[in-house]
Amino acid sequence: MTTIADSICPDVPPSGPGCVECDATGSWWLHLRRCAFCGHIGCCDDSVDKHSTAHAQATGHDVIQSYEPGEDWFWSFSAASYVEDGPELAPPRSHPRGQTTPGPAGRVPANWRDLIG
Template identity: 60%
Template sequence: MSSDVDPEVPPSGTGCAECDAQGGWWVHLRRCAACGHIGCCDDSPMRHASAHWRSSRHPIIRSFEPGEDWFWDFRTDSYYDGPELAAPRSRPLDETVPGPRGRVPADWMAQLQARNG
């Protein structure tokens, strides 16, 4: 197994580590396959998963969404065939998308459209 993936390391939490610390919100969650860091996807306002890759140089992520088991390699911009990772394998099933419950602004769609517009 390469140092890019550690199947034994658990996720850092159930939500984006930086958004949780800053009181922010996310669209979807991604898990670093090397260290377990949970960050928000690039559709989210702060894009913490890709920021983690740039700062840590950990290139492989896995979706942290229920029912999704795909990996992504930032180096090649392509899917990656990775192993089963330590549990839990996704955010809590009862959490909202976007999330987390109680921190998502009512105009979240408009905010994303304005940012991507």
């Protein structure tokens, strides 16, 4: 049986400052999430593309952490709940503070509020 601890690799750095797939396609995100196992940065489920959940479904990597400045919560997809007392992950622990939310600047459509649900 896999435990939460088996789903978190604290020494793995994040994949970058933004959603990997959105950056590759020129899309945008609302908030960012970090895979606690491999460091993949994906966009949240309130974003149009929901890449963090898609990554979890494709890889079986169960736990994410917020990649927003000032947030350190973890979420388990399989338990559909927050994970308490997760370890500190390798830095950086959030996207750059100057990066806009939603982001990145220049790719967020003016009607972004109408596009999220």
